Amino acid sequence: MPVEFIGMIGTTDVSETRPATGPVVDPDFTRRFAKAHEEAGFDRILIGYGSSSPDGGQVAAHVAAHTERLGLLVAHRPGFVAPTLAARTFATLDQFSGGRVAVHIITGGHDAEQRRDGDYLPKDERYDRSDDYLDVLTKAWTSEGPFDHQGPHYRLEDFHAEVRPVQQPRIPLYFGGSSEAAYRVGGKHADVFALWGEPLAETAEQIASVRAGAEAAGRSTPPRISVSFRPILGRTEEEAWERAHGILHTIQNRGRGGGSFVGKRAVLPVGPDARPQNAGSQRLLAAAAKADRHDRALWTAPAAATGAAGNSTALVGTPETVAQALLDYVDIGVSTLLIRGYDPLEDALDYGRHLLPLVRQEVARRERAEAAREAAARLAAPVTAGSAR
Structure with a gap:
């Protein structure tokens, strides 16, 4: 299966190392940012969600109008609009974009962030609500006629x-989380289950948990797996690590001032003293506590410096080293790679020039080799007596 590459865009030029400047919504920058990903060869871009962020659906509509083939992965938190309205909204966007929409379900792992939008449900109940929400969403996209629904959180009649959607049987669903509740709900509903970039062994454990959740839900085919990283590239290993330590120094200096690394207001607590509630951030901090470096190129120091506020582990090295590190994750069952840089627009272009082609070429080479082995095995198979003519 070909590997899928996802980038991430915002409506202003900002990152953990770059303070936000200019308007919160900069239409020209948003257009250039999206087109940079399209030109770089990304399959999709993620448009994030936060309680103070611009509306992701409208950002996606703007991007769709200024790109031709780039897929749109719109982050969405269940519970703030009715699932029937969400179904119509995303189906409409899928129509206008020519079938380029996918939805990334984020249940929400931090109580304070949820309360900013008026949500006071505890975490486990939020996952139960997501389960019910996705049941309705899927029915709305796939039912041939009107239907009723009576669940623990949503009731409707004759909808x-x-x-x-243009896409059949429905719009693809991505799902993020690292808790037992996430494995249960995402294992049931997701086409792609999204994880943050942990060491290989821990990632394999999570993949097994996702597959167990899918099996418990009665699925014969489990979700595909996505893993997220922040690649830091250099022409040499030394140059890459020099750049990496410069990025870390900037993050640490900004963290001492408090506040948000990525905007005027933090979505989650940030900085080295943060104690995040969500399981994904806790797992990244646990990996960082074990060691700064793992496996071929994984670097966890940025996660420690930010309190693992978002996907914050890096892969550091030359394009060849980082490509091989990404392929290590492909080897354990990952098919989608979400990558974004600390110099967001410039890094997206660099990834397109130097990183994506290396990974895709090797995946294609492996697929050709596997096809050749299968063909040779068929030719070498003995002819049984019953098949003789």
Whole structure:
């Protein structure tokens, strides 16, 4: 299976190393940022969600109008709009974009961030609500006629949407989380289950948990797996690590001042003293506590410096080293790679020039070799007596 590359965009030029400047919504920058990913060869871009962020659906519509083939992965938190309205909204966007939409379900792992939007449900109940929400969303996209639904969080009668997705049988669902509840709900519903970049052994453990959740839900085919990283590239290993330590120094200096690394207001507590509630951040901090470096090129120091506020582990090295590190994750069952840089637009272009082609070429080479082995095995198979003519 070909590997899928996802980038991430925002509506202003900002990162952990770059303070936000200019308007919160800069239409021209957003257009250039998206087109940079399209030109670099990314398959999709993630448009994030936060309680103070611009609306992701409208950002996606703007991007769709200024790109031709780039997929749109819109982050969405269940519970703030009715699932029937969400179904129509995303189906409409899928129609206008020519079938380029996917939805990334984020249940929400931090109580304070949820309360900013008026949500006071505890975490486990939020996952139960997501389960019910996705049942309705899927029915709305796939039911041939009107339907009723009576679940623990949503009740409706005689619902039917005239607008349906271009993509059949429905819009793809991505799902993020690292808790037992996430494995259960995402294992049931997700086409792609999204993880943050942990060491290989821990990632393999999570993949097994996702597959167990899918099996418990009665699925014969488990979700595909996505893993997220922050690649830091250099022409040599020394140059890459020099750049990496410069990035870390900037993050640490900014962290001492408090506040947000990525905007005017933090979505999660940030900085080395942060104590995040969400399991994904806790797991990244646990990996960072064990060691700064893991496996071929994984570097956890940025996660420690930011309190693992978001996907914050890096892969450091030459393009060849980082490509091989990404392929190590492909080897354990990962098919989607979400990568974004600390110099967001410039890094996206660099990844397209130097990193994506190396990974894709090797995946294609492996697929050709496997096809050749299978063909040779068929030719070498003995002819049974019953098959003789």
